[in-house]
Amino acid sequence: MAIHPFLTKSKNKVFLRLHKKIYDKNLIACAKKEEPDMVRNVLSQKEYYLVELDTNDKADYLDFLNYLIYLKRAG
Amino acid sequence: MQLSGKILKKGNGWVKLTIDQKIYSLSTIYSAGYVFLDRAYIYIDKEKKDKITIWLFSKDKKEPMDTLGMQFCNELLNYAHYFTSLKANANAVKILMQRALFSAAPSLANEAATNEIEQLIGALDKRQKKQ
Numbered sequence: 191m192a193i194h195p196f197l198t199k200s201k202n203k204v205f206l207r208l209h210k211k212i213y214d215k216n217l218i219a220c221a222k223k224e225e226p227d228m229v230r231n232v233l234s235q236k237e238y239y240l241v242e243l244d245t246n247d248k249a250d251y252l253d254f255l256n257y258l259i260y261l262k263r264a265g
Numbered sequence: 266m267q268l269s270g271k272i273l274k275k276g277n278g279w280v281k282l283t284i285d286q287k288i289y290s291l292s293t294i295y296s297a298g299y300v301f302l303d304r305a306y307i308y309i310d311k312e313k314k315d316k317i318t319i320w321l322f323s324k325d326k327k328e329p330m331d332t333l334g335m336q337f338c339n340e341l342l343n344y345a346h347y348f349t350s351l352k353a354n355a356n357a358v359k360i361l362m363q364r365a366l367f368s369a370a371p372s373l374a375n376e377a378a379t380n381e382i383e384q385l386i387g388a389l390d391k392r393q394k395k396q
Contacts, residue, residue, distance in 0.1 A: 195308065195310065195320055196308040196310075196320070207310075209309075209310055209311045211311055212291070212309045212310065212311055212317070213309075237311075252306035252322060253306070255306055255307060255308050256302050256306055256307060259295060259298045259299055259302060259307050259309075260299065260302060262295045262299075263295050263296065263298075263299040
């Protein structure tokens with residue numbers, strides 16, 4: 191999968207790169223709770239959360255980004 | 266177009282906006298993003314100190330990226346105005362709500378007045394004790 195601005199690679203794994211001041215801890219926790227099958231792992235790296243999803247499809251990553259905006263507004 | 270390059274950069278199927286967080290709060294950005302959920306995939310990132318970048322990946326490949334970006338800017342302005350008005354009118358709305366409640370149940374007005382008098386007496390007592 192091509193690397194996009196919202197993705198990063200670490201140890202041969204692809205992660206969503208989410209700034210902590212934009213996508214806060216509660217939001218990530220909520221997404222993980224609501225979609226336990228989708229969110230495989232969450233790492234903290236400096237100013238970013240690195241979220242590993244159970245997919246290799248770019249469309250799923252994009253859908254997840256929109257889901258976070260939806261959760262942020264709904265919550 | 267002067268706007269391009271300064272705050273708006275575009276590519277094949279995407280447009281990137283750079284905005285100042287001092288002007289548009291995060292709530293404004295989330296709200297504008299929510300409106301665009303059907304039209305685009307949205308990724309928000311933080312650049313420098315107060316700069317926020319918003320990436321819009323269009324769901325419709327035929328849609329001109331300039332239009333998408335500028336309409337998002339309009340939505341930002343719309344919500345910025347909404348939140349500013351909400352803040353400015355908060356006191357007036359509170360008074361109107363109180364009046365509506367008190368009209369519906371006059372006993373609430375008496376209760377509120379009694380509570381306020383008790384609080385004032387309490388505050389005066391405390392002050393007298395200190396003196």
